[in-house]
Amino acid sequence: MPELPDVQVYKQYLDATSLHKTIKNVKVEDSRVLSNVTPGKLRNRLKGHKIESSRRHGKYLLAFLDAGFWLSFHFGMTGRLKYFKKMEKDPAHDRVLLSFVNGYHLAYVSQRMLGELEVVEDREEFIKKKEMGEDALSIDLESFTKVVKGRRGSIKSTLMNQKLIAGIGNIYADEILFHSRIHPKTQASKLREGDFQKIFNNMTKVLEKAIRCQVDPERFPDSYLLPHRHQEGKCPRSHGNLETVKISGRTAYFCPRCQAQQ
DNA sequence: AGTACCACCTGACGGC
DNA sequence: TGCCGTCAGGTGGTAC
Numbered sequence: 001m002p003e004l005p006d007v008q009v010y011k012q013y014l015d016a017t018s019l020h021k022t023i024k025n026v027k028v029e030d031s032r033v034l035s036n037v038t039p040g041k042l043r044n045r046l047k048g049h050k051i052e053s054s055r056r057h058g059k060y061l062l063a064f065l066d067a068g069f070w071l072s073f074h075f076g077m078t079g080r081l082k083y084f085k086k087m088e089k090d091p092a093h094d095r096v097l098l099s100f101v102n103g104y105h106l107a108y109v110s111q112r113m114l115g116e117l118e119v120v121e122d123r124e125e126f127i128k129k130k131e132m133g134e135d136a137l138s139i140d141l142e143s144f145t146k147v148v149k150g151r152r153g154s155i156k157s158t159l160m161n162q163k164l165i166a167g168i169g170n171i172y173a174d175e176i177l178f179h180s181r182i183h184p185k186t187q188a189s190k191l192r193e194g195d196f197q198k199i200f201n202n203m204t205k206v207l208e209k210a211i212r213c214q215v216d217p218e219r220f221p222d223s224y225l226l227p228h229r230h231q232e233g234k235c236p237r238s239h240g241n242l243e244t245v246k247i248s249g250r251t252a253y254f255c256p257r258c259q260a261q262q
Numbered sequence: 263a264g265t266a267c268c269a270c271c272t273g274a275c276g277g278c
Numbered sequence: 279t280g281c282c283g284t285c286a287g288g289t290g291g292t293a294c
Contacts, residue, residue, distance in 0.1 A: 003287055032271085059288080077288050078272080093272085112271045114288055153264055162289080171287040215287095229287095248265070251285085 002059055002075035002115075004136055004167030005210035010073070010081050011056045014063060014106075017083035020050050021100040033095045033110055035118040045069070045119060046098065057127055057135050058166025062120060069121050076114025082107045136167035137207055144203075145196040151188035155199070157248040158188045168203070170250045171226065175206045177259065178225040184252040185245065186262040229253045 002010070023046045028039035037045075051063045051071075061073040073079070082091045085104050090097070096108040096117055108117060120126045134143060147165060151158045158164060159173040168176070177184050179202040182195065191199075206224075213219040220226050223236050233242045235255035244251050 006287075075288085076271085077286065079288095110271095111273075112286090112288095114271060151263090157264080160288095169287050174287095226287095249267080250287090 002077075002079060003169035003172050004056075004059060005172070005207055005215050007056055007059050007061050007075065007167075008137075008211050009215050010075070011054050011061050013081055013083070014051070014054050014061065017104070018051055018063075018098070018100070018106045019054075020052065021102055021104070022050050023047055023098050024101045025099040027097040027099070028095070029097065030095045030113065033108065033113050033116055035116040037117075037119045042096075042117075042119065046071070055123065057123075058132050058162055059169070060130075060132075060166075062123055062126070069119060070123055070126070072118040072120045072126065073108060074115040074118070076110060076112060076116075078112045079108065079110040079115040082109055131163045132166040133162065133164045134166065136165050136203060139165060141197060141200050144200045148188050148191070148196060148199070153188060154184060154247055155182060155186045155188045155191065156184035156252055159199075159203075160248070160250075167207070170252075171229070172206060172210065174229065174253050175210075175225050176202045178254060179206060181258050181260075183259045183261045184247055184254050190262055225253060225255075 026043040026046050028034065028042065031039050034042060045067065046065065049065045049067045052066050053064045055062045059074060062070040064070050083104060083106050084090065091107055091109050093109050093111040094107040095110050095113065098106045133147065148158055156173050156177060159168045159176060160170065174184065176199060180199045182199065217227055228234055228236055228242060234240065235242055235258060238255055238257040240255060240257045242253050243256050244253055
């Protein structure tokens with residue numbers, strides 16, 4: 001379900017479990033998740049090597065191999081990582097399995113296979129090729145304002161546009177706009193001067209909070225939209241019914257009282 | 263430039 | 279029980 005916070009938690013998980021361990025074998029259960037590499041080629045490149053470190057950019061997690069290249073993980077809507085020892089614990093929808101010399105395995109799990117694994121030679125070039133904007137947790141207020149200001153689309157689709165800012169998806173766009181008390185359909189070009197700072201501050205606050213909560217909905221404060229983001233959900237602030245509207249094909253949840261239409 | 267729609271995939275759920 | 283439409287925290291292409 002991976003947006004920036006989810007992928008950051010996966011990064012922490014990868015770092016905690018899978019660094020500096022020699023890869024003994026690579027098993028591709030479904031090659032449709034491989035983007036620019038065949039199963040045999042992937043195995044040849046990874047076998048005998050170790051993941052030394054990792055980086056995240058937007059919704060992409062890149063693992064750096066001691067052989068001098070990167071393995072990029074994108075998770076689509078249903079991707080995740082799972083580290084385990086016994087093969088009986090092998091999770092369902094496991095698509096690629098890295099097996100380490102210590103007997104443990106790291107699975108790339110993806111039920112719907114909308115994500116992909118890709119071998120990347122140059123990280124900067126990869127980000128450029130994907131036309132990704134600055135990462136939502138690295139961008140500063142000045143660049144953020146520059147990127148958002150004057151856009152003709154809605155603020156929600158602007159926040160979700162990976163070419164402008166990388167990392168925000170449907171859930172966190174809604175959360176950020178809820179805290180900013182801005183209707184998701186508001187045209188970015190109609191935002192007022194103070195709105196950019198407000199949205200920027202809430203973007204940082206919400207993403208960092210989600211990471212601290214390990215994206216566990218149970219651990220989110222009740223004042224957040226996420227625990228209430230479902231049909232029948234009530235706004236934790238006004239206690240009124242939440243409403244939904246379609247924006248660029250995705251369902252936006254918002255509180256019509258707190259987030260008045262502009 | 264921005265949006266609408268479709269495609270890629272699987273599975274859960276509700277209605278008939 | 280089975281079939282069907284709809285929906286789901288993503289993204290890329292294409293047609294307006």
